Amino acid sequence: MGAAALLVLLFAAVAFSAGGILVAKLLVKGSSNPQKGQAYECGIPTEGTPWNHFNVGYYLFALLFLIFDVELIFMYPWAVVVKQVGIPALIEIIIFIFILFIGFLYAHKKGALKWM
């Protein structure tokens, strides 16, 4: 089966989830209660909004991830042909990883990898 498999599986996933939720909706007779809609935090009334500031560290790691993930994508085509190309491919990837590693060391030195 070709690319149609994607559509089929997508359909299967949506049908599975929607079917389950639909069955639950048909079976359940919910009652309304003002307490039910509250956030499940500690039992006491919720203070403030969760849509607030959070640790900047998450952004730094996301940026670092972006760099390395793009690098990973570049390495996929390389990995497929490396056995045929031989030594030149090895030298090239060493240069590539070396440049990347310098960037990584710079980030490390700047404290991007430290969790505050």
Add this chain to the structure above:
Amino acid sequence: MPSLENITNTIHTWLNNHVSSTLATLIEMLIVALLAMGLFAILGLILVLMERKVSAYMQIRLGPNRVGFKGSLQTLADTLKLVLKEGLTPNGADKLLFNLAHYVVMCAAMLILAPLAFAKGFQIWDINIGVLYISAISSIGVIGILMAGWASNNKYSLLGAMRSGAQIVSYELSAGLSVLCIVILTGSLRISDIVNAQQNGWFIFKGHIPAIIAFVIFIIAVTAETNRAPFDLAEAESELTAGFHTEYSGMKFALFFLAEYVNIFVVCAIGATLFFGGWMPLHIGNWQGFNHAMDFVPSSIWFTIKVFGLIFLIMWFRWTFPRLRVDQLLNLEWKYLLPLSLVNLLVMTVVAIMGWHF
């Protein structure tokens, strides 16, 4: 001998002989969709029970043992209970994203099934960039998790989702690099090529030490990617109640839970395919008799054994290692696993170019 390949071929020819080819294709699509849904349901039932039983026996207790034979129907009862629960949407939640998140997670989990080789010649779509496809799709799941956490209007959910996101994207790098080690050995991204290349020995034996290191890194990384203990900070019960799905109840919660377990199955299936030869029987070099004896076990059985072995390993981790702190978790990835897997990749390249592997 009846194998899954023969059965699919028989169905295919029978359909093409009896109905028009368009209708036959449609019926085949329907069968695939139903099989995928069936696999999801069965995996949910089996894996949850297995988790509880394995946990129980590791702690010298019995686990669920009332419903059905030795508790075998416990998950079914739990599912029934969840179906009968009301699905709540908290006040102030982002209704659209809140109700969309579990669809995204389920779609991501379902789409990864496409290139997996479940048995010999039994594959939904043998795409030529199979490994790349898997790593691309598996990172969609994190979007669903972030959506769920963000939309819930709950501090625990948001924190859990952020932790989960940071963790999943970080460990994806190591997982990707260890997968690349196998791609270097095979020279192909196609899953069937990777499996066929392991005919005379699995890559974990053929690739010498770099393959073993790659496997260890892979299993650590996927344990973190599926948010399993000891990397389960995203839903650390004592800190965040249930992490990103704190606010979900009823069937929506069940879907998240199911997607989590299916993801465990999927990553173990990838690990088994890459390092343990997928459906390939255990073959040792030129031992003709031994190899023939092993060929009598059907390929689907081999695949199931390997996958469930790896799943058991991941469940074992949960009861062996204490939970890491978030800074320890990120340190482990960025300061140890990532440099190690880069070096390992280079070693593997040398091994592959020099032809030192078997």
